[in-house]
Amino acid sequence: MRHRMHLFFAPLIAILLGLMISSSYAKERIVTAGGSITEIIYALSAQDELVGVDMTSTYPEQVKQLPQINHWHQLNIEGILSLKPSLFITWQDSEPKQIFDQLRQAKVNVLQLQRVPNNLQLLLSNIKLIAKAIHREPQGEALIAKINHQVQSVQQQIAAQQSSPRVLFLFSMSGITQVSGKNTVADSIMTLAGGENVATHHFYKNYSNEALITANPDIIIVTSQSLQAMGGKENLAKIAGVTHTNAWKHNRIVDIDQALILGMGPRIGDAIEILYRGFYPDINQ
Numbered sequence: 016m017r018h019r020m021h022l023f024f025a026p027l028i029a030i031l032l033g034l035m036i037s038s039s040y041a042k043e044r045i046v047t048a049g050g051s052i053t054e055i056i057y058a059l060s061a062q063d064e065l066v067g068v069d070m071t072s073t074y075p076e077q078v079k080q081l082p083q084i085n086h087w088h089q090l091n092i093e094g095i096l097s098l099k100p101s102l103f104i105t106w107q108d109s110e111p112k113q114i115f116d117q118l119r120q121a122k123v124n125v126l127q128l129q130r131v132p133n134n135l136q137l138l139l140s141n142i143k144l145i146a147k148a149i150h151r152e153p154q155g156e157a158l159i160a161k162i163n164h165q166v167q168s169v170q171q172q173i174a175a176q177q178s179s180p181r182v183l184f185l186f187s188m189s190g191i192t193q194v195s196g197k198n199t200v201a202d203s204i205m206t207l208a209g210g211e212n213v214a215t216h217h218f219y220k221n222y223s224n225e226a227l228i229t230a231n232p233d234i235i236i237v238t239s240q241s242l243q244a245m246g247g248k249e250n251l252a253k254i255a256g257v258t259h260t261n262a263w264k265h266n267r268i269v270d271i272d273q274a275l276i277l278g279m280g281p282r283i284g285d286a287i288e289i290l291y292r293g294f295y296p297d298i299n300q
């Protein structure tokens with residue numbers, strides 16, 4: 016009983032403590048570039064200090080009301096500075112590289128986070144770094160505990176499964192379809208969800224008809240946005256090779272929001288749960 020009471024009060028105490036600590040600091044003007052980073056700011060309840068985000072920041076819904084800068088991969092100094100940030104948080108591999116010197120010259124504090132090689136430990140250590148930078152350390156610890164709990168509970172279920180399904184993530188945008196290989200965030204996430212990525216190349220690559228037929232995944236993962244843009248699941252058949260795969264023949268297509276599969280953020284537990292349920296449909300019955 017005492018143990019349960021402890022579990023109940025610990026997050027509450029962390030939040031109260033956090034509120035006391037954060038309110039004793041001057042408010043930041045935070046600009047983020049990286050959808051997962053933006054989600055961490057919300058999960059730490061620091062959104063009232065957020066003044067701008069990049070175009071990969073699509074969750075939660077209210078983030079769409081904030082001024083937007085380009086993709087973290089194509090940053091533009093004028094766009095960022097126009098938001099008068101005091102703190103800019105992005106990935107170490109954001110581009111163009113000179114943006115970091117330009118921001119420092121403009122006296123903007125910059126927090127550059129490692130993004131790859133991507134795994135759960137990196138996400139948790141990034142949460143710690145962000146929480147420290149924005150004076151939300153207790154909230155950071157509470158968030159880490161929540162994520163660990165959620166991920167562990169899905170992984171216990173995965174451990175009980177007899178085999179790993181052979182999966183492939185097809186990322187289709189503006190008529191171009193690519194397959195995610197090793198060293199992609201999608202690879203880390205589908206592996207955490209119990210799948211075996213049949214693509215072994217590095218990063219993203221176009222697959223020919225033959226390459227897709229040879230890979231022959233049992234399950235194809237696509238983003239909900241791709242399906243919507245192509246006008247429905249049936250139009251996946253237009254991608255060369257798809258109709259020859261086991262995944263297509265047995266109707267094993269799993270769709271997931273692109274923000275959940277292209278980046279690893281505080282909703283990682285939700286992401287692996289969605290994939291896991293798609294990988295093992297029998298558990299849903």
Ligand code: HEM
Pocket residue numbers: 048049050051052070071072086088131198199200201273274277278279280
């Ligand atoms: C409407 C257009 C686009 C949207 C909505 C979009 C969305 C996203 C999202 C949500 C992420 C994860 C970011 C994070 O969690 O921090 C991401 C990652 C990424 N995006 Fe985009 N993106 C778009 C266009 C592009 C373009 C044109 C490029 C190519 C230059 C690109 C390259 C990348 C790369 C390399 C990653 C990292 C993938 C990985 O390491 O696995 N994106 N994108």
